[in-house]
Amino acid sequence: DTEVTQTPKHLVMGMTNKKSLKCEQHMGHRAMYWYKQKAKKPPELMFVYSYEKLSINESVPSRFSPECPNSSLLNLHLHALQPEDSALYLCASSQEGQAISGNTIYFGEGSWLTVV
Amino acid sequence: EDKVVQSPLSLVVHEGDTVTLNCSYEVTNFRSLLWYKQEKKAPTFLFMLTSSGIEKKSGRLSSILDKKELFSILNITATQTGDSAVYLCAVHTDKLIFGTGTRLQVFP
Numbered sequence: 001d002t003e004v005t006q007t008p009k010h011l012v013m014g015m016t017n018k019k020s021l022k023c024e025q026h027m028g029h030r031a032m033y034w035y036k037q038k039a040k041k042p043p044e045l046m047f048v049y050s051y052e053k054l055s056i057n058e059s060v061p062s063r064f065s066p067e068c069p070n071s072s073l074l075n076l077h078l079h080a081l082q083p084e085d086s087a088l089y090l091c092a093s094s095q096e097g098q099a100i101s102g103n104t105i106y107f108g109e110g111s112w113l114t115v116v
Numbered sequence: 117e118d119k120v121v122q123s124p125l126s127l128v129v130h131e132g133d134t135v136t137l138n139c140s141y142e143v144t145n146f147r148s149l150l151w152y153k154q155e156k157k158a159p160t161f162l163f164m165l166t167s168s169g170i171e172k173k174s175g176r177l178s179s180i181l182d183k184k185e186l187f188s189i190l191n192i193t194a195t196q197t198g199d200s201a202v203y204l205c206a207v208h209t210d211k212l213i214f215g216t217g218t219r220l221q222v223f224p
Contacts, residue, residue: 042204043214090159092212104150105161106161107152110157110158
């Protein structure tokens, strides 16, 4: 099973709402990632968790708050977003983020977020 | 600053043609280079390359890495309309750095 599952697939939220995106994998991977992808652009890294600890934050605004409750789950909490935050949010996982070379990184299908 | 550059940005071909997509990189702490195909959803994994000169093949797709010249190519032979997609090259350091992608359109 090489599956990364993301929910919801689509989300529409107002600028005052609080919502969360969820990501789950059961491959025993210890590194998990959030990426943001705008139309016709490559994915941009937001956060990396390695062994449930935040290891990389690419200067993401605080209205995005990641959480890794356990080794299989990764959440992205959203609060007071702006319309320009509308994008495809991709979760990914790999065996280990930093120590092992040659890690294949598997992506979920993404959550399409629209902020109105 | 780490960077990954893909060329061409877009490519239009007819079914049956062979295409070569290019990816060059300048990074510190190189671990591997990965190729992904992206249609309307998330990128799907194609190849991972860690060693120079060893060709990876999967059906009509093949890829090779040159760690001395810092580039990789992805070849697609006998293209089909289903190959139409954006092909992303990404280099794994302590994170995954994507190139801008090559948009391939294959017409019947």
